[in-house]
Amino acid sequence: MIIRILGEGQFDVADEHLDRLNELDEAVEAAVEADDVATFTPALEALLDAVRSHASPHAPDALDASDLILPPADADIAEVREMLADDGLIPG
Template sequence: MIVRILGEGQFDVPDTALNSLNELDEMLVATVESGDDDAFTRALEALLAGVRAAATPHAVDTLDSSDLILPGPDSTLAEVRALLGDDGLVPG
């Protein structure tokens, strides 16, 4: 799966990482719903760090579309709330 983190670029994430990313996504959704800015910032950082740790950078010289687009690390709680779907940010 190709994941784009806004402002950083694309990453190739193996399917084996999706369960752990979904757990991090669930924590992020909970913080958005609670409105706790500090917890939200930590949860967003954890999700993005999880992607970076599990993935390899996608080749910069290719023009592949992203399967998933995540907000950048400087995104606000309100911005992420607007992006959330029924499955959070990470489907599954």
């Protein structure tokens, strides 16, 4: 799966890591729904850090579409609220 973090680039993430990413995504979604900025910021950081640590950079010269797009690390809660789908940032 190709995941783009806005402002950073694309990452190749193996399917075996998706369950953990979904757990972290649920924490982000819960913080957004509760309008809890204090919880939101570390939850988003944890999600993005997990993508970075469990993925390899996608070839920068490849023109492949991203399967998922995640907000940048400096996104605020309102920006992420607009990006959320019914399944969170990471469907599944």
